[in-house]
Amino acid sequence: MELSYVGADNNSGTEDHRLSTGSYYTPFDATKFFWNKFFAQSYEARGDNLDEWIHRTHFIEPAVGAGALVFGLLLKLCELGASENVLSQIRMDLCDINSSALDFVRDQIDQIERVAQFTLPNVKLHHSDFLHWEPKLEEASEPFVFANPPFVKNPPNAYWKNSFADFSEKALHITHPRGYVAFIVPLSLCFSREYSNLRRQIRDDGRAFAFSNFDNIPDTLFKSGKPKSKNSNKSNSQRCTIFTGVPSKHPSLQATRLLRWQAAERENLLSSQPELVDISGYERDDQFPRPVRQDQVLSYSRARPSGTLSDLVTPTGEFLVAVSTVARNFIGVREAYSPGTNLFSFPKDQDRLRFLAAISTDEFMNHWLMLGDGFHVTRDNVLSFPMNASLAAVIDSKLECMARAWANRALYRSEKLNSGRVVTSYNFRPVMSLMA
Numbered sequence: 001m002e003l004s005y006v007g008a009d010n011n012s013g014t015e016d017h018r019l020s021t022g023s024y025y026t027p028f029d030a031t032k033f034f035w036n037k038f039f040a041q042s043y044e045a046r047g048d049n050l051d052e053w054i055h056r057t058h059f060i061e062p063a064v065g066a067g068a069l070v071f072g073l074l075l076k077l078c079e080l081g082a083s084e085n086v087l088s089q090i091r092m093d094l095c096d097i098n099s100s101a102l103d104f105v106r107d108q109i110d111q112i113e114r115v116a117q118f119t120l121p122n123v124k125l126h127h128s129d130f131l132h133w134e135p136k137l138e139e140a141s142e143p144f145v146f147a148n149p150p151f152v153k154n155p156p157n158a159y160w161k162n163s164f165a166d167f168s169e170k171a172l173h174i175t176h177p178r179g180y181v182a183f184i185v186p187l188s189l190c191f192s193r194e195y196s197n198l199r200r201q202i203r204d205d206g207r208a209f210a211f212s213n214f215d216n217i218p219d220t221l222f223k224s225g226k227p228k229s230k231n232s233n234k235s236n237s238q239r240c241t242i243f244t245g246v247p248s249k250h251p252s253l254q255a256t257r258l259l260r261w262q263a264a265e266r267e268n269l270l271s272s273q274p275e276l277v278d279i280s281g282y283e284r285d286d287q288f289p290r291p292v293r294q295d296q297v298l299s300y301s302r303a304r305p306s307g308t309l310s311d312l313v314t315p316t317g318e319f320l321v322a323v324s325t326v327a328r329n330f331i332g333v334r335e336a337y338s339p340g341t342n343l344f345s346f347p348k349d350q351d352r353l354r355f356l357a358a359i360s361t362d363e364f365m366n367h368w369l370m371l372g373d374g375f376h377v378t379r380d381n382v383l384s385f386p387m388n389a390s391l392a393a394v395i396d397s398k399l400e401c402m403a404r405a406w407a408n409r410a411l412y413r414s415e416k417l418n419s420g421r422v423v424t425s426y427n428f429r430p431v432m433s434l435m436a
């Protein structure tokens, strides 16, 4: 049986309506990634009898929109070889507050029924607010809630700052402990203080969770940009995390690095499964970090404490380094303190050079991408950089080079226009990369 994909690009409606309901529909390639990820990560929990799993699962889409994820799921199940008989009995509750979206989905389902020549009697549409709607679950069924929920700012007195967290919390609750969740949410789930309690719920949940983390530059998962932004710069679009939670005898947390890709690499990225690193042992703070490698996580575990860059810094040293408070591909060093920089001081010039060398290493970049938001460089981001003995030795062996690079810093100059003003910073990353 073949199903044709419909609806993913149906981002219709006025900007105001889209903004208030978070109606930014999932692109087709992101949908494919979403389902490939879910089916790869849930294999152990589902077992190898797909038909049986479909039969015992109760699928729930709380914010169906034009149905990108639902139709993507049906396509994926066909691709995996689900039998027609079992597919025609599939139990699904599809919810949305927008009746036009539901009309559109109904129409698509009617078309599928005509083409496939069977009916889908157990696919039910609900014109409801998911947050005030309770699915009727059968005792023996395993609920599976999947969504690209609305990312809409809540009123100031709400418990969560953004509605994606209300949807995620409710989905975790409905599916606990033996069901499944798969959600597309803002990357801030992984690091923002606003969602600290949601992370705690996930950590205490007892299932296995995996987070795929997407930056928004050079390319971005959603092309539409942040609602109402007049800025055409893609940095205004959403950084996202796709997370899955599946039942497991071995509860765990896994995460990808902060994925960055060029538009030309998009197809490749979204048709593969980026490497997941076990972050269960990460203990520095309550983030879900975005590590490149496993050993990075270990250097932040309480069992393996190491020194940090803060050991070089004193509050009132005579030698100074000003570090730009934003970054993308390198940590910018400025000539002197100015607004938009963090100033660090050192008792000795040697320590200033060690510091310059350390923040210019690839290891520092990985550290920042693991714990930062991919844009801001905070004092804490800088000072928490773990400095083990072997890295300290490499840095010490390069101090003369770093001193020469500073003396010839015009060679490493990078200029950027910021609100009509040229901002000059220095990128010493090539110095340390060449020396690795």
Ligand SMILES: C[S@@+](CC[C@H](N)C(=O)[O-])C[C@H]1O[C@@H](n2cnc3c(N)ncnc32)[C@H](O)[C@@H]1O
Pocket: 008, 021, 022, 023, 024, 025, 026, 062, 063, 064, 065, 066, 067, 068, 069, 095, 096, 097, 098, 101, 128, 129, 130, 131, 147, 148, 149, 150, 151
């Ligand atoms: C980001 S779109 C996602 C649509 C679709 N799932 C997709 O992946 O393309 C969010 C959808 O949530 C719906 N929505 C917003 N608030 C809702 C609520 N409280 N309950 C149910 N649906 C809601 C909007 O109407 C919109 O269709």
